[in-house]
Amino acid sequence: MFDIISTTFPISEKKVFGLRGGSIVLQAEQVTRVISIIWKHNKDKAAEWFEGDDAPTYYNIFTSVTTLDTQTWALTISNLQTHFSGKYSAEVNNKDPTQFVTLTVLGPVSKPAITMDCINDSNCTLTCKGKKDGLTTYTWANGIEKWPGPELTVERIDHDVVYTCNFSNPVSWASSQGTVKKYLPPPPDPGQKK
Structure with missing residues (x-):
């Protein structure tokens, strides 16, 4: 055998x-x-x-x-x-x-556009939009932290914060920035007593 x-x-x-x-x-x-x-x-x-x-x-x-x-x-x-x-x-x-x-x-990705909607005095939602092709991704960053996705909801704080949206595919990337202005409490009502 x-x-x-x-x-x-x-x-x-x-x-x-x-x-x-x-x-x-x-x-x-x-x-x-x-x-x-x-x-x-x-x-x-x-x-x-x-x-x-x-x-x-x-x-x-x-x-x-x-x-x-x-x-x-x-x-x-x-x-x-x-x-x-x-x-x-x-x-x-x-x-x-x-x-x-x-x-x-x-092809290279398009430069993304950022819109900002401040719902109330303390929160803002940033939305990043670019021409998607199925392989594109969004990443938000503020120089300290990173977050995935096209939308980011943040709290307004005591100073301006710049957020960068990075829009990328496997061969290219482009970014745009949006600034969330610091929170300013409303002035006191002059008719109210202290």
Whole structure:
């Protein structure tokens, strides 16, 4: 009787983000000797190189914005646009890939706008609004503490306090500031006795 031994390689998946107009470097798995490499975007070829080729070949949308380093096998994509988003893999030496990278290209976030509603003399609610894309987050800070979320309710105190709203996604951030003015108690009524 013979034992059949099968070897499987774990498949790893990684998510990365790129800024629209920027560039990103995708690294292929490291092997001792590369005789061929085919980089794919989803199921389509992006770039390929075979031993003996003078230079890599690039396809479709990758023709003018892509570089394949024939020493490190890294694929560099410049001038990122949303159509470059998708799943990338590298077939090295005609073997199925064991690494996949999902790239999401995002634009920069907008500068957020802050509105303030002081409900009464002692409390104010600050609201931060920016153009959301599903991956944006809000964080408030006053130089000492931080709070998550687009709204923040604070107490007015005996001095002005500046609150900063940071609006971000995985590739960019923008901020705006709002000042909650100090609490001033109403002046005493001149008709009241002390």
